[in-house]
Amino acid sequence: MSYINETLISGEEVVYGGKISVWFLLPKILLGVLFLVFAIAYVWLIAIAVLFFALAYIQYISTELAFTNKRVIAKFGFIKRVTVELNINKIESIQVEQSILGRIFNYGSIVIAGAGNPQAPIAGISKPMIFRNKFMEYTSK
Secondary structure: OHHHHHHOOOOOOEEEEEOEOOOOOHHHHHHHHHHHHHOOOOOOHHHHHHHHHHHHHHHHHHOEEEEEOOEEEEEEOOOOOEEEEEEHHHEEEEEEEOOHHHHHHOEEEEEEEEOOOOOEEEEEEEOHHHHHHHHHHHHOO
Protein backbone atom coordinates (compact mmCIF):
# COMPACT_ATOMS: atom_id res chain seq x y z
CA MET A 1 0.00 0.00 0.00
CA SER A 2 2.68 2.45 -0.92
CA TYR A 3 0.45 5.21 -2.30
CA ILE A 4 -1.89 5.01 0.66
CA ASN A 5 0.96 5.08 3.16
CA GLU A 6 2.50 8.06 1.36
CA THR A 7 -0.74 10.08 1.56
CA LEU A 8 -1.51 9.53 5.23
CA ILE A 9 -1.74 12.73 7.21
CA SER A 10 -0.68 13.16 10.83
CA GLY A 11 -2.79 11.09 13.20
CA GLU A 12 -4.18 8.97 10.37
CA GLU A 13 -3.74 5.21 10.30
CA VAL A 14 -4.97 2.44 8.03
CA VAL A 15 -7.84 0.50 9.59
CA TYR A 16 -8.44 -2.01 6.78
CA GLY A 17 -7.03 -2.53 3.31
CA GLY A 18 -8.52 -4.26 0.31
CA LYS A 19 -7.00 -5.67 -2.87
CA ILE A 20 -8.17 -6.26 -6.40
CA SER A 21 -9.30 -9.82 -7.04
CA VAL A 22 -7.35 -12.15 -9.30
CA TRP A 23 -10.72 -13.47 -10.49
CA PHE A 24 -11.57 -9.97 -11.75
CA LEU A 25 -8.38 -10.11 -13.84
CA LEU A 26 -9.20 -13.57 -15.20
CA PRO A 27 -10.27 -12.36 -18.70
CA LYS A 28 -6.84 -10.78 -19.28
CA ILE A 29 -5.08 -13.85 -17.94
CA LEU A 30 -7.17 -16.16 -20.14
CA LEU A 31 -6.45 -14.03 -23.21
CA GLY A 32 -2.76 -14.31 -22.39
CA VAL A 33 -3.06 -18.10 -22.13
CA LEU A 34 -5.06 -18.23 -25.37
CA PHE A 35 -2.43 -16.24 -27.27
CA LEU A 36 0.27 -18.41 -25.72
CA VAL A 37 -1.46 -21.55 -26.99
CA PHE A 38 -1.69 -20.15 -30.51
CA ALA A 39 1.92 -18.95 -30.29
CA ILE A 40 2.99 -22.49 -31.17
CA ALA A 41 1.95 -21.76 -34.76
CA TYR A 42 2.71 -18.03 -34.77
CA VAL A 43 5.71 -17.04 -32.67
CA TRP A 44 4.82 -13.32 -32.72
CA LEU A 45 1.75 -14.10 -30.60
CA ILE A 46 4.04 -14.67 -27.62
CA ALA A 47 4.49 -10.89 -27.41
CA ILE A 48 0.71 -10.40 -27.23
CA ALA A 49 0.41 -13.11 -24.58
CA VAL A 50 3.12 -11.46 -22.49
CA LEU A 51 1.34 -8.12 -22.92
CA PHE A 52 -1.92 -9.50 -21.48
CA PHE A 53 -0.08 -11.09 -18.55
CA ALA A 54 1.78 -7.82 -17.93
CA LEU A 55 -1.45 -5.79 -18.05
CA ALA A 56 -3.12 -8.08 -15.50
CA TYR A 57 -0.06 -7.97 -13.22
CA ILE A 58 0.26 -4.18 -13.41
CA GLN A 59 -3.44 -3.73 -12.68
CA TYR A 60 -3.12 -6.08 -9.71
CA ILE A 61 -0.14 -4.32 -8.12
CA SER A 62 -1.22 -0.77 -8.94
CA THR A 63 -4.75 -0.89 -7.49
CA GLU A 64 -4.95 0.01 -3.82
CA LEU A 65 -7.96 0.35 -1.53
CA ALA A 66 -8.15 1.09 2.16
CA PHE A 67 -10.02 3.04 4.74
CA THR A 68 -8.31 4.88 7.51
CA ASN A 69 -9.61 6.44 10.67
CA LYS A 70 -10.30 9.61 8.61
CA ARG A 71 -11.09 8.64 4.98
CA VAL A 72 -11.56 6.01 2.29
CA ILE A 73 -8.76 5.94 -0.29
CA ALA A 74 -8.70 4.10 -3.62
CA LYS A 75 -5.92 4.36 -6.21
CA PHE A 76 -5.91 2.94 -9.73
CA GLY A 77 -3.30 3.05 -12.45
CA PHE A 78 0.40 2.69 -12.96
CA ILE A 79 1.35 5.51 -15.31
CA LYS A 80 -1.97 7.34 -15.31
CA ARG A 81 -3.13 7.60 -11.71
CA VAL A 82 -6.77 7.96 -10.69
CA THR A 83 -7.62 8.35 -7.01
CA VAL A 84 -10.82 8.46 -5.00
CA GLU A 85 -10.59 9.91 -1.51
CA LEU A 86 -13.63 10.58 0.65
CA ASN A 87 -13.72 11.70 4.26
CA ILE A 88 -15.43 9.13 6.47
CA ASN A 89 -17.84 11.70 7.91
CA LYS A 90 -19.00 12.57 4.34
CA ILE A 91 -19.82 8.97 3.34
CA GLU A 92 -23.53 8.19 3.37
CA SER A 93 -23.43 4.59 2.16
CA ILE A 94 -21.28 1.80 0.80
CA GLN A 95 -22.99 -0.59 -1.58
CA VAL A 96 -21.66 -3.91 -2.82
CA GLU A 97 -22.44 -5.12 -6.33
CA GLN A 98 -21.61 -8.71 -7.26
CA SER A 99 -22.37 -10.73 -10.37
CA ILE A 100 -23.02 -14.47 -10.17
CA LEU A 101 -19.32 -15.17 -10.76
CA GLY A 102 -18.49 -12.48 -8.22
CA ARG A 103 -20.59 -14.24 -5.62
CA ILE A 104 -18.97 -17.59 -6.42
CA PHE A 105 -15.38 -16.29 -6.40
CA ASN A 106 -15.94 -13.58 -3.76
CA TYR A 107 -15.21 -10.39 -5.69
CA GLY A 108 -17.28 -7.41 -6.73
CA SER A 109 -17.59 -3.66 -6.88
CA ILE A 110 -17.92 -1.28 -3.99
CA VAL A 111 -19.94 1.87 -4.66
CA ILE A 112 -19.29 4.67 -2.20
CA ALA A 113 -21.90 7.42 -2.02
CA GLY A 114 -20.82 10.59 -0.32
CA ALA A 115 -22.65 13.69 0.82
CA GLY A 116 -22.76 16.09 -2.10
CA ASN A 117 -20.60 13.81 -4.23
CA PRO A 118 -21.60 11.46 -7.02
CA GLN A 119 -21.15 7.77 -6.47
CA ALA A 120 -17.60 6.43 -6.65
CA PRO A 121 -17.51 2.83 -7.95
CA ILE A 122 -14.45 0.72 -7.19
CA ALA A 123 -14.53 -2.40 -9.36
CA GLY A 124 -13.04 -5.85 -8.92
CA ILE A 125 -12.35 -5.80 -5.21
CA SER A 126 -11.62 -9.08 -3.48
CA LYS A 127 -13.93 -9.83 -0.53
CA PRO A 128 -16.10 -6.69 -0.89
CA MET A 129 -18.54 -7.75 1.84
CA ILE A 130 -15.72 -7.97 4.37
CA PHE A 131 -14.52 -4.50 3.36
CA ARG A 132 -18.04 -3.08 3.77
CA ASN A 133 -18.57 -4.88 7.10
CA LYS A 134 -15.25 -3.67 8.52
CA PHE A 135 -16.12 -0.13 7.42
CA MET A 136 -19.57 -0.32 8.98
CA GLU A 137 -18.18 -1.75 12.23
CA TYR A 138 -15.59 1.01 12.43
CA THR A 139 -17.99 3.88 11.67
CA SER A 140 -20.68 2.64 14.06
CA LYS A 141 -18.37 2.89 17.07
